[in-house]
Amino acid sequence: MRRATLFLLILASLAAAKDSCLECHAVLGDSLQKPADAFKNDVHSARGFGCADCHGGNAATDDPQAAMSRARGFKGKIARTAVPELCARCHGDASLIHKYKPQQRVDQLTQYRTSVHGKRLAAGDTAVANCVDCHSVHDIREVRNALSPVHPLRLPETCARCHADASRMSKYKLEHTQFDEYRQSVHWAALAKRGDLSAPSCASCHGNHxxxxxxxxxVAAVCGTCHVLLEQLYNKSPHKPVFTAMGAAGCEVCHGKHKIEPPSVKMLSGDGSVCAQCHEASSAGGRAAAEMAKQMTGLDQALRRSEETLELARVLGMEVSEAQVELTAGREHLVKARVAVHAFQPAAVAQPVKEGLAVAAKTYETGLAALKESRVRRFGLVVSLAAILATLAGLWLAIRALEKRGR
Ligand code: HEC
Ligand code: HEC
Ligand code: HEC
Ligand code: HEC
Ligand code: HEC
Ligand code: HEC
Ligand code: HEC
Ligand code: HEC
Ligand code: HEC
Incomplete structure (x- = not known):
């Protein structure tokens, strides 16, 4: 009796472990087989879930009619409008998800419903992104996995599948250039070329769900989540209230949003400076821009002159490493000045520029002294070489004289 129960239990567990869906689909070919092939990489497969956990049906029987029986809840292919609710059946269930990951968020569907994607899908537009457009389907990976389509390095391409598609976007009167522009930005360069994962990918500014x-x-608040100091300066500047009143988008007015280029003094002065878009050269704003440009250029040139002098001294074999380290720290003052630009008042820039100039002057002196020392040493070398040669010549003459006398 006991044995029979045990036997039944084993049978039952064998049946539960069996996934007839996977077995049969693995040999069907084409689009019916693809899900089964991909599934070995899927996080759900790794966590012990099977096809029937999403599609319904009975995974314990080999009879296709019985396995894919609508009476057993078989849903077939999932309609695009039904995907978010399907995923959220588990992902909105804290008691289930937290068994696997105690800290995991369970608000993806709630968040998704607030997004432009979610609102449009609810209105029946199936061209927008749903969960599987971003995460893929049947080979869904953990989001930290470098192969996941939502990994920061891969996310731009995932969004670009739709957002770089001109015909798809024209229906919504949306630009399709965000991806191209983003790929030319300082942010993509920092993220992809320097591996700086603190630089923003699409979702850092737009949110994921x-x-x-x-x-x-x-916009300034979005940029300010990372550029904290700059946001503070901007918020206190004369631009904040007027830009807000004009409906102009903060940082974006001067830096753009997707194609953010390396900033330089060219933004302040010369043709195509950002300030000139709104300020005449003779206005208070125009004069402030010119003054700040002059100060920053002056500091940059002074630092360069010191760099070149020290480098020359180093090549000539002089010991100037300490001054070179000091000068690198001097460059920091130029960075501080660039940040201080966001007060849009020359007085704010003047302080770091003054400190930077002091370092530049001091290290320039060190460089000059080293070059002078190097000349003295070379002169000394020539003198001592001449003395040695003279001694040798004297010796030679003396030997000749001795030889003559000997003969
Ligand atoms: C013995 C083979 C076999 C088994 C077992 C089986 N299937 Fe299928 N499945 C098929 C075939 C053949 C088709 C295509 C013909 C059809 O739609 O009936 C199909 C189609 C499907 C489709 C696509 C339906 C559509 O509307 O496009 C899904 C989804 C699917 N199966 C899921 C499952 C799931 C989930 C299970 C397990 C509960 C399962 N299958 C078990 C053979 C099988
Ligand atoms: C995490 C949920 C989930 C799991 C697990 C899952 N599927 Fe799917 N499956 C979906 C969704 C969602 C779609 C619809 C995808 C779309 O809209 O492109 C789908 C579509 C399909 C289709 C239709 C493909 C087509 O192009 O017409 C088949 C067949 C299928 N799944 C079979 C399987 C099989 C077999 C397994 C197990 C190996 C499985 N699925 C596991 C969610 C899942
Ligand atoms: C527009 C693209 C997009 C859509 C649509 C989307 N996700 Fe995500 N998802 C992401 C990104 C990006 C991340 C975060 C990756 C990271 O943290 O680096 C993420 C993270 C997750 C995570 C990990 C936990 C977390 O919240 O960070 C889960 C689980 C998840 N998504 C499920 C879903 C579900 C369920 C849906 C549908 C209701 C969905 N996602 C829709 C892009 C998307
Ligand atoms: C039957 C329950 C169930 C369904 C349905 C389900 N999931 Fe999951 N999913 C889980 C569990 C459990 C985990 C593991 C816990 C975790 O990693 O958050 C998981 C993990 C994930 C992860 C990895 C999150 C991470 O930690 O990086 C993503 C992404 C994900 N699921 C997306 C989806 C999407 C998209 C759908 C709908 C197509 C879906 N899931 C449907 C239960 C489910
Ligand atoms: C499956 C295609 C698809 C994918 C993938 C996709 N989107 Fe979208 N998205 C759309 C469509 C279509 C709209 C247009 C909806 C509208 O504006 O009415 C849209 C709208 C948006 C909007 C609102 C634009 C506006 O001003 O109305 C933003 C922002 C956005 N998507 C960001 C993203 C980001 C970021 C990603 C990647 C994480 C992404 N999308 C992935 C299709 C997609
Ligand atoms: C550094 C922050 C940032 C990053 C990174 C970013 N965006 Fe944007 N995005 C913005 C801002 C700011 C706006 C404009 C908002 C406004 O003007 O109201 C915007 C607007 C959009 C819009 C609306 C249409 C438009 O062009 O104005 C879409 C769609 C969009 N972004 C998609 C993307 C995609 C796709 C990526 C990744 C390839 C991305 N964004 C990366 C900040 C960012
Ligand atoms: C998720 C964090 C994050 C967000 C959000 C963000 N940035 Fe950045 N930004 C960075 C990082 C990291 C760098 C690279 C710093 C470096 O290596 O010089 C950077 C670089 C820059 C640079 C170039 C700095 C230099 O000295 O070369 C500018 C300009 C810039 N960001 C402006 C913006 C603007 C404007 C926004 C909003 C539209 C924004 N950022 C949003 C993190 C962020
Ligand atoms: C009115 C125009 C303007 C606005 C608005 C503006 N910036 Fe700038 N920003 C500049 C100029 C000009 C420079 C470069 C000065 C130089 O290099 O000489 C700069 C430089 C930068 C730098 C480089 C600093 C460094 O470390 O080298 C960053 C980062 C930056 N801005 C971010 C922001 C952020 C974030 C905002 C919004 C909070 C913002 N900017 C708003 C004009 C502006
Ligand atoms: C989008 C237009 C716009 C841009 C671009 C812009 N400003 Fe302004 N700025 C204004 C407006 C509007 C005011 C307030 C009215 C005024 O005083 O002219 C203002 C005020 C100022 C003031 C205060 C003037 C005063 O009378 O006290 C200074 C200084 C200034 N801006 C400097 C700059 C600098 C430097 C740049 C470039 C880095 C710049 N602005 C870029 C529109 C702009």
């Missing part, structure tokens, strides 16, 4: 464009007034 709540994907929406930052509203005009919140």
């Amino acid at each position: 709540g994907a929406t464009p930052p509203q005009v007034n919140s």
Whole structure:
């Protein structure tokens, strides 16, 4: 009796472990087989879930009719509008998800419903992104996995599948250039070329599940999540109230949003300076821009002159490493000045420029002294070489004289 129960239990567990869906689909070919092939890389497979956990049906029987029986809840192919609710059946269930990952968020569907994607899908537009457009389907990986389509390095291409598609976007009167522009930005360069994972990918600025464009007034706040000091300066500057009133998007006015280029003094002065878009050269704003440009250029040139002098001394074999280290720290003052530009007042820039100039002057002196020392040493070398040669010549003459006398 006991044995029979045990036997039944074993049978039952064998049946539960069996996944007839996977077995049969693995040999069907084409689009019916693809899900089964991909599934070995899927996080759900790794966690012990099977096809029927999403598609319904009975995974314990080999009879296709019985396995894919609508009476057993078989759903067939999942309609695009039904995907978010399907995923959220588990991902919105804290008691299930936290068994696997105690800290995991369970608000993806709630967030998704607030996004432009979610709102449009709810209105029946299936061209927008749902969960599987971003995460893939049947080979869903953990988001930290470098092969996941939502990994920061791969996310731009995932969004670009739709957002770089001109015909798809024209229906919504949306630009399709975000991807191209982003790939030319300082942010992509920092992320992809220097491996700096603190630089933003698309979702850092737009949110992942709540994907929406930052509203005009919140652009500075979005940038400020990382560039904290700059946001503070900007918020206190004369531009903040007027830009807000104009409906102009904070940082974006001068830096753009997707194609953010390396900033330089060219933004302040010369043709195509950003300030000249709004300020005449003779206005208070125009004069402030010119003054700041002059100060920054002056500091940059002074630092360069010191760098070149010290480098020459080093090549000539002089010991100037200490001054070179000091000068690198001097460069920091130029960075501080660039940050201080965001007060849009020359007085704010003047202080770091003054400190930088002091370092430049001091290290330039060190460089000059080293070059002078090197000349003295070379002169000394020539003198001592001449003395040695003279001695040798004297010796030679003396030997000749001795030889003559001997003969
Ligand atoms: C013995 C083979 C066999 C088994 C077992 C089987 N399937 Fe299928 N499945 C098929 C074939 C053949 C088709 C294509 C013909 C059809 O739609 O009936 C199919 C189609 C499907 C489709 C696509 C339906 C559509 O509308 O496009 C899904 C989804 C699917 N199966 C899931 C499952 C799941 C989940 C299970 C397990 C509960 C399962 N299958 C078990 C053979 C099988
Ligand atoms: C995490 C949920 C999930 C799991 C697990 C899952 N599927 Fe799917 N499957 C989906 C969704 C969602 C779609 C619809 C995808 C789309 O819209 O492109 C789908 C689509 C399909 C299709 C239709 C493909 C097509 O191009 O017409 C088949 C067949 C299928 N799944 C079979 C399987 C099989 C076999 C397994 C197990 C190896 C499986 N699925 C496991 C969610 C899942
Ligand atoms: C527009 C693209 C996009 C859509 C649509 C999307 N996700 Fe995500 N998802 C992401 C990104 C990006 C991440 C975060 C990756 C990271 O943290 O680096 C993420 C993370 C996750 C995580 C890990 C936990 C977390 O919240 O960070 C889960 C689980 C998840 N998504 C499930 C879903 C579900 C369920 C849906 C549908 C309701 C969905 N996602 C829709 C892009 C998307
Ligand atoms: C039957 C329950 C169930 C369904 C349905 C389900 N998932 Fe999951 N999913 C889980 C569990 C459990 C985990 C493991 C816990 C975790 O990693 O968050 C997981 C993990 C994930 C992860 C990895 C998150 C991470 O930690 O990096 C992603 C992404 C994900 N699921 C997306 C989806 C998407 C998209 C759908 C719908 C197509 C879906 N899931 C449907 C249960 C489910
Ligand atoms: C499956 C295609 C698809 C994918 C993938 C996709 N989107 Fe979208 N997205 C759309 C469509 C279509 C719209 C247009 C909806 C509208 O504006 O009415 C849209 C709208 C948006 C909007 C709102 C634009 C506006 O001003 O109305 C933002 C922001 C956005 N997507 C960001 C993203 C980001 C970031 C990603 C990647 C993480 C992404 N999308 C992935 C299709 C997609
Ligand atoms: C550094 C932050 C940042 C990053 C990174 C970023 N965006 Fe944007 N995005 C913005 C801002 C700011 C706006 C404009 C909001 C406004 O003007 O109201 C915007 C607007 C958009 C829009 C609305 C249409 C438009 O062009 O104005 C879409 C769609 C969009 N971004 C998609 C993307 C995609 C796709 C990526 C990744 C390839 C991406 N964004 C990366 C900040 C960012
Ligand atoms: C997720 C964090 C993050 C967000 C959000 C962000 N940035 Fe950045 N930004 C960085 C990082 C990291 C760098 C690279 C710093 C470096 O290596 O010089 C950077 C670099 C820059 C640079 C170039 C700095 C230099 O000296 O070369 C500018 C300009 C810039 N960001 C402007 C913006 C603007 C404007 C926004 C909003 C539209 C924004 N950033 C949003 C993290 C962020
Ligand atoms: C009115 C125009 C303007 C606005 C608005 C503006 N910036 Fe700038 N920003 C500049 C100029 C000009 C420079 C470069 C000065 C130089 O290199 O000489 C600069 C430089 C930078 C740098 C480089 C600093 C460094 O470390 O080298 C970053 C980062 C930056 N801005 C981010 C931001 C952020 C974030 C915002 C919004 C909070 C913002 N900017 C708003 C004009 C602006
Ligand atoms: C989008 C237009 C716009 C851009 C670009 C812009 N400003 Fe302004 N700025 C204004 C407006 C509007 C005011 C307030 C009215 C005024 O005083 O002219 C202002 C005020 C100022 C003031 C205060 C003037 C005063 O009378 O006290 C200074 C200084 C200034 N801006 C400097 C700059 C600098 C430097 C740049 C470039 C880095 C710049 N602005 C870029 C529109 C702009």
